[in-house]
Amino acid sequence: MQALVIVGHGSHLNPGSSDPAFTHADTIRASGAFDEVREAFWKEEPSFREVLRTLESEEVFVVPLFISEGYFTEQVIPRELRLNEWDPEDWDSDGTDADHVTVQAKDVDKTVHYCGPVGTHDSMSDVIVERAKSITDDPDVGEGFGLAVVGHGTERNENSAKAIHYHADRIHDTGRFEEVKAVFMDEDPEVDDVTEFFDAEDIVVVPLFVADGFHTQEDIPEDMGLTDDYRTGYDVPTEVDGHRIWYSGAVGTEPLVADVILERADDAGADLADAIERVRQQIESDSATSAGD
Amino acid sequence: MSAADTIDDVEAALVEHAADGIDFDGLVVEPANGGYRWETPGEQLTVSEDLLRERAGDPYATNWYYWEHVVEGHDTPRRAFLRWLEGADDIDVPERYDELRGGHTSSWGELAVTAVLSEGGQRRYEVRHEDDLGEDVDAYTDPLEARHLVKHDDEGRYRPLSTAPSLPHGWAFVDLDGSDLVQTVDYVYPATVSNWHREREGELDVDHWSEVAGRQSGIYSIVEQLDDEALEWAAEACCVDSQCVKRREWDKSEDEELDVPRGDGEFPCREPCSLFIAAARKFTTLEREDTREYTFELTPAEKEQLEDIVDAVADGRVDEIREADVNEGANRYRARFLRAKRMDEHGLSGTPTYPEDHE
Known part of the structure; x- marks a missing residue:
């Protein structure tokens, strides 16, 4: 067995x-x-x-x-x-x-x-792309879109950021999206400034977290300016600084x-x-x- | 499966295994004089193969078939638990069948587990909150549903400790086979069957506080600093029967027992759990503070009221205190009156917590 x-x-x-x-x-x-x-x-x-x-x-x-x-x-x-x-x-x-x-x-x-x-695991890159497809409801999403993969950042572990960069690089190399960036909650480049890092008007933001919770449902939406108060919710996409942000919630779900x-x-x-x-x-x-x- | 199908299966298995001999729960079948010797506590005779087949419906035969060909799993916690549920090691088969016909119920934490005799000596099982015995409640048959059902208490509060005595009411898992029953119990009270089994076998691997605290890392490594007296208080706070249905088997160390009662639970707690460690971390940081002298003015009734409030919170009685019951010290209006009278921006009796910050 x-x-x-x-x-x-x-x-x-x-x-x-x-x-x-x-x-x-x-x-x-x-x-x-x-x-x-x-x-x-x-x-x-x-x-x-x-x-x-x-x-x-x-x-x-x-x-x-x-x-x-x-x-x-x-x-x-x-x-x-x-x-x-x-x-x-x-x-x-x-x-x-x-x-x-x-x-x-x-x-x-x-x-x-x-x-x-x-x-x-390599196939987690596919899951991130899958997340981008489902949040935009577009199986061909990529052209004209930027993708931001969000990580927690340092914590007590230098590998925390490595995993985010790893998948961002892999997805970048496929050429599917116009731009792919790794951003973080508590180190540079910070998710707060996500719109500054992209030329593309549409940005899919996928947090590489296991579960939805405090960080993905409260901190990140507020940090990016999707809403002033997470309790009031936000639209997908939401327009911020001339960009449309498609925010997906934790990829682990x-x-x-x-x-x-x-x-x-x-x-x-x-x-x-x-x-x-x-x-x-x-x-x-x-x-x-x-x-x- | 119908009774006839089951009896056919018992019959086929009897004939197949009689040649090698059967010796189980009081039934002995073995080859003898060209036929078979059939022996139970009540009778002993020699039978032909045809007569042996006719005995497939005998309780001793169906009992053997159920345990050896349906449950199987020798030496597994699952089998031991199912056997325990019907007192299989103590009660002979006819008496057990009599009990099981009406349903035999055992207590497991706050659960009531009922075993019922089914067709052809099969057993079916039910499990529900013990308070819900005889009640009309929502019926479930998929053990996986238990994970979600027991996640919150009756008031909708999250239960981070599976074995807290706050199991919600209003559900029953019905018509389960043995595997599904054990799986359901394991989702309600994870690993309790396995640890109970180890304890019965004399193999429970208890990890005492000193070992568990010693292996912590990261933010929990400080729990080693919790002193002996505070460890007693922590166990009294978290581990007694009113807080957890497990029976505490761990102590400070192998040679240093805690004085706090272990509890009367059916199944053991073999090491401090993650919730205890998280609480102990907080207790450790709180215990680092030295005491100070504060001077408050309180009436005797106000002193007793503060004690009432601590008791009400510690005993989880806050929600039970009626809105207009102003005789209760922990009544909301009474507490608000005390706050209005005795607390200002410095807290209790106008005394700052850190007077040096206000000099």
Whole structure:
């Protein structure tokens, strides 16, 4: 038997923090690719500490629903899961190319495939583009559009910004958008000044965050001038300084993130048969249905 | 599956496995004298294969089939929990079946879990808030729904601690098989079945405060500084039965027990949880302050009123105090009167919190 564990941050204060993990887990459950799928959290339950013992599978794929590599993926999660043999060097990553490591957990008799976070997987670039398509309701969005990928910034982790630059560069290189920039909440270039960085009149702004919450729903809309008070809401697009800003909310809620989670498990050797293809088709057909609403 | 289908399956399995011998919950079947020896606590006889087939509907046979061919999962917490629900290790099969026919209910935190005998010795399970036994409530059959149902209490407040005794009412998961039941319970009270099972097996891996505090990093590394007395207060604040339905098994360390009652919960708490760590971080920073002397003027009734207010908040009774019940110290009008009389921009009794800032 093989199990998938999606590990997320969760929150003691914000009940919506765990929603993306639940939603993506449900998509993957429906694919039937794993005998068991379980969500675990740093701030909710089951904790990282106790999730492995809730599983009957001998083989467990752990995918962090985190944006960047660093404190959580390299210290907290392995420590709490008791992956005692884990060494961050095993990922051999410079901050954006963690892959997977196979280790034993100390408290259970299971083989654990510990994967890199969803945020630094290549296919996350596709999710950002998908987000741009859905927020503009235009499957061909790109021409005449700028794209800003928003990150938190420094925090306690230099890799936080690397993940944002990584995807911004990858999407830039596809040539799909006129301009692509990485911007941040608490370091330069700041999201507050987003309109200064683009010539394009239309700018899609996609925050590379896992869940919607304080930052994506309150800070960023106010910082960009979409609204003076987040409680009154804002239009999509909203005109600011002669630009139309198409602001999307956290990319982690995009259904296609379920696909990135599967890609991580697939890279680590999970037996998925055609689950990735089926999940993609399901997401496409769901989005086609909702677009018709 | 109909009763007849199930009995057909039991019959086929009996014949298939009799040759290797069956020994389960009081039933013994093994080859003997060209037929089979059939033995239960009530009878012992030798039967032909045809007669063995006819016994497929016997409670001992259907019970064996249910546990060995439906539940399976030897040594799993799931199986142990399902067995515990019907007292399978203590009660013989006919008595168990009698109990299960009417539904046998067990308590798990605030949950009531009911096992019912179904066709052909199958079991079906129900789980709901224990206060809702016998009530007409919304029925669910998909365990995944439990994640959302128990996220908020009856007043709509977010429940960050799954095992807080604030489980909402008004729902029941019905007609579940064993796996779905255990999954539902695991969504309501995550990992409790697994840790309970470890404890029963004598293998519960308790991590005491000193170990848990020692492994914290980042903003939580300071919790190591929480002193012994404050740790007791913290456990009294967060870990007693009125706050959490788990039974605290961790102490300060292996050799240093806390005095706070552990609680009477069915399932253990094997280490301080993330909520306790987050609270302990705040307690640690608060405990760094030295005491000061303040001089207040309060009437005796006002002193008691302040105590009433602290009690009401600490016991979660604020919402219960009626608007016009001015005999309650924590009544809103009483509190507003006290504030109007005794507090100004410097706070209580006109005494600044930091007098040196006002000199």
